[in-house]
Amino acid sequence: MPSSQTNRRTFLKQGLLGACAVGGLGAAYASYPKLKQRFFGQNQPNIILITLDTTRADHLGCYGYERPTSPNIDQLAAESLVYERAIASATWTLPSHASLFTGKFTASHGACKVVDGPLDLTIPLYGPKAINHYRARSIAENETTLAMLLSDAGYQTMGVVAGPWLKHVFGLNKGFEFYDDDNIETVNARLGEEVTDRALQMLRTPSAQPRFLFLNYFDPHSPYCAPPEFSHEFVTDYDLPADVRDDPAAIQKMIGLYDGEIRYMDYHLGRLFEGLKQYGMYDDAWIFITADHGELMGENGAFGHGGEVYQGVVHVPMIVKAPRGQQAPGRDDRWIQLVDVFPQILDVAGVAIPEGIQGQLPEEIDHPIVIESRTLPDINTGGDWFSIIDEGWKYVWSSEGNHKFFNLNEDPGEENNLFTQLHDQARLMDDSMHEYLASLPLPGPQAPATIDKKMQATLKSLGYIR
């Protein structure tokens, strides 16, 4: 559990942030399911967790985006609780999903890039040898995952994924009874259409058990190449130069193509929601929609994800649809993170939340809002970036010494670095962040990598392994 010395309440006691507090919290907390009856084994709801890989909150209509990228997500959001300040725990796929599945930050679950990590991206992805720089380790072997706990509680646990880092070889399948990651051999190998088709196929067979279904849609991840019918409202010229830096017109074109990918994904989410309705599964299900991280589109010269921690990459959607009548729709402006989804899902399933995790139920959150961007020198030359956000103040620690300090309330674009000007305040946040991360239990030994025979044969034929 968080150190009592470093949680947010302590921050407030220190008087650091009292003067900077934003307005009151939003409405619609009262009916949160913590108060619901817990009849273990009876009336367990179906639960669907959807990650929109690489999707910035501010490019969805329900988060105020002016382009029509997300009509189906917006429709679901209108009947849901929408968290306006959800923050990713990490900046790329593997550690963020591991936080969703363990309720822990990267420092504690262990799944992240490691220079000498035994897992590399060439295991599931047949690409240029350069990608073997992407070395990582998986979730610690002794971690109990969300799917394991739900399975123990009687749930049928099923996953359909599209991103290469979600292949079972990296360990995120731990606890799933069915986990569909077949034939994902390139970055864009499995499109949203196939994720929805396979999910509906899985659900078509009736089950006496309640179901936990995890879906990962990967379309907004680069390369941005949605079919033109989904992009044409946002862009008319589909050719991007190899390097868009210092070319504002090309950046705008890139943003249009990215928006087209979101629109494509949203169309197939609409098909999913329609299918759930046809199967009679929509009204009574809990549906959690979030993203593992966003995507930088040139803010302060930064692009993509996995490195710097500007808001475009850490501010993610978090939308929670309850079974009909169990939760008033609304907006919630408390700060919340991916680690906090794990206890929420256990709570709605009526499953006890284990000790020793860092995630908390929304109304109880007092862990600091922390982001860990652990990078690899071959890929991210800017070094590691860690950040802590408190009541709109954002401190960014850089392993290269390029620390930053922003007032998000007055400077949402993070253009005015106050680190020198407000050095003492920034240092206090630095201390709290490092104290908190140091207080977390270290991950246990990592799980061994598993390569099946078919993959082994293909890797041999390509010369990746002997």
Ligand SMILES: [Zn+2]
């Ligand atoms: Zn991702």
